[in-house]
Amino acid sequence: MPSLRALAAATALALPLAAAAQEQVLNLYSARHYQTDEALYANFTKATGIKINRIDADDAGILARLKSEGASSPADVILLVDAARLWRGEADGLFQPLKSAVLEQRIPVTLRSEDKGQGSAWFGFSTRARVIVYNKLGVKRDDVDTYEELADPKNKGKVCTRSGSHPYNLSLFGAVTQHLGEAAAEKWLKGIVDNMARAPKGGDTDQIKAVASGECQIGLTNTYYLARLMRSSNPDDRAVVEKIGVVFPNQSTWGTHVNIAGAGMAKNAPHRAAAQQFLEYLASDQAQIYFADGNNEWPAVASVRSNNPALAAMGDFRTETIPVSVIGMNQSKVQQMLDRVGYK
Ligand code: FE
Numbered sequence: 001m002p003s004l005r006a007l008a009a010a011t012a013l014a015l016p017l018a019a020a021a022q023e024q025v026l027n028l029y030s031a032r033h034y035q036t037d038e039a040l041y042a043n044f045t046k047a048t049g050i051k052i053n054r055i056d057a058d059d060a061g062i063l064a065r066l067k068s069e070g071a072s073s074p075a076d077v078i079l080l081v082d083a084a085r086l087w088r089g090e091a092d093g094l095f096q097p098l099k100s101a102v103l104e105q106r107i108p109v110t111l112r113s114e115d116k117g118q119g120s121a122w123f124g125f126s127t128r129a130r131v132i133v134y135n136k137l138g139v140k141r142d143d144v145d146t147y148e149e150l151a152d153p154k155n156k157g158k159v160c161t162r163s164g165s166h167p168y169n170l171s172l173f174g175a176v177t178q179h180l181g182e183a184a185a186e187k188w189l190k191g192i193v194d195n196m197a198r199a200p201k202g203g204d205t206d207q208i209k210a211v212a213s214g215e216c217q218i219g220l221t222n223t224y225y226l227a228r229l230m231r232s233s234n235p236d237d238r239a240v241v242e243k244i245g246v247v248f249p250n251q252s253t254w255g256t257h258v259n260i261a262g263a264g265m266a267k268n269a270p271h272r273a274a275a276q277q278f279l280e281y282l283a284s285d286q287a288q289i290y291f292a293d294g295n296n297e298w299p300a301v302a303s304v305r306s307n308n309p310a311l312a313a314m315g316d317f318r319t320e321t322i323p324v325s326v327i328g329m330n331q332s333k334v335q336q337m338l339d340r341v342g343y344k
Helices: 005-024 035-046 057-074 083-091 102-107 166-179 180-197 204-213 223-229 235-243 271-283 285-294 309-315 325-329 331-340
Strands: 024-028 051-056 075-083 124-133 218-222 242-246 258-267
Touching: 024 242, 035 051, 035 271, 035 285, 051 180, 051 309, 057 083, 057 180, 075 083, 075 235, 075 271, 083 166, 083 258, 083 331, 102 271, 124 204, 124 223, 124 271, 124 285, 166 180, 166 218, 166 258, 166 325, 166 331, 180 331, 204 218, 204 223, 204 242, 218 223, 223 235, 223 309, 235 242, 258 271, 258 309, 258 325, 285 309, 325 331
Parallel strands: 024 051, 024 075
Antiparallel strands: 075 258, 124 218, 124 242, 124 258
16 A cells, blocks of 8 residues: 555656646647658657647638637647748737747748847748749740849740739749849839730649740749659659759849748747747758758758759759848738739
8 A cells, every 4th residue: 555645746746747748739830731741740749749739721721710819829830831921920920039049050040030139930941942944945045044034025925924912923023122122123023014925823833834835935933843843753744844944043143032931939829838849840950851851942951951853953053142031021012013013
């Protein structure tokens, strides 16, 4: 028979353990759902004992859900793609700033939101570039090796893009606005509209396919859509890749526009410690490889090398150096310009 004292000690021990066990959970609102992410999350749970509850939706769905849940939201970490959306989430007060020595040391300052004294609201964990694709039969590479040339009259009737208001384009146009100034950027947007082969429609992959088929000659795409086609076992996808050329624009000027997938701690995170642990884990060498590879992107941490064959085939390139937070900030200005020049 155990003594009363021993029982009391066991009870005293058991209580905090039970409480601790309840805390070993992380609620992740994620706009990413890739196969390699399973391994990413499983490794975190294995290393920390923290179970991840995932709410999967697209970016718009996650933002809408967080807004409707308000202060009672169970979200701990919010994961979104594109700086325009991260910036919007920050502006809507969905994140709480986080001071983390690990993240400050690992994630380049240009790939996280502006630290206004309490840390960053979000951190980029992988990068993607927005590149120009062209039909090799109809276009000379020299005629499309800068973003500026998308608006050049020599390319009249050749350009196709997805909607100008899509976050990927808002971000690119926000970057161009930063590089060229507002007046020149608006003139540039007008020039692209004048050069269009057809009204904007579809996604990035649709633009690549339209360029390959000759429906248009020049398009814009994020690199991971190209990588997917390059790694595809479908012969139709391979045929598309054969017909197109890829340009990393502005290599001799300000560099190719780069965007991020990123995450931050939710405003009312019930599990703050776990959220910080998870965000820091995403910056670890091992997690960086899984995270970037899940969507054929480059790791955000400079010392981590991707071993993705499609990315290796694209080679090294010069990227722009302006902070991605500035790009997001320009998006309402850009939307007004798009309305004025009739870019749907
Ligand atoms: Fe995408």
